[in-house]
Amino acid sequence: MRNNEAADTARGIAEWWIRRDxxxxxxxxxxxxxxxxxxxxxxxxxxxxxxxxxxxVLRQSLARHLQDKVVAVSAREP
Numbered sequence: 001m002r003n004n005e006a007a008d009t010a011r012g013i014a015e016w017w018i019r020r021d022x023x024x025x026x027x028x029x030x031x032x033x034x035x036x037x038x039x040x041x042x043x044x045x046x047x048x049x050x051x052x053x054x055x056x057v058l059r060q061s062l063a064r065h066l067q068d069k070v071v072a073v074s075a076r077e078p
Contacts, residue, residue, distance in 0.1 A: 001063060007041070007051035037062065 008017065014025035029050050032038045036058055040048040053059060 001052070001059075001066065004052045004059070007049040009047060009049055013050065 010026040010029055011022050013029070014020050014022045018025065029038060029040075033040055033050070036055065037053055038050045039053055040050050043049050
């Protein structure tokens with residue numbers, strides 16, 4: 001959410017952003033796309049880039065949800 005204008009391929013996200021394998025990253029991106037959290041765009045042949053949704057209502061909802069999670073975790077820390 002801090003880089004909400006960023007867009008990258010599944011490989012780029014896997015290797016540079018989250019340091020995970022490409023296959024599981026692609027699976028996660030597919031699920032996020034089904035939920036509307038990310039959108040994909042064809043950039044060349046069968047190469048897609050993924051970007052955070054532009055839908056303001058969804059962004060606000062996700063921000064609230066994540067904020068609630070951060071507060072809950074912070075409350076449990078000594």
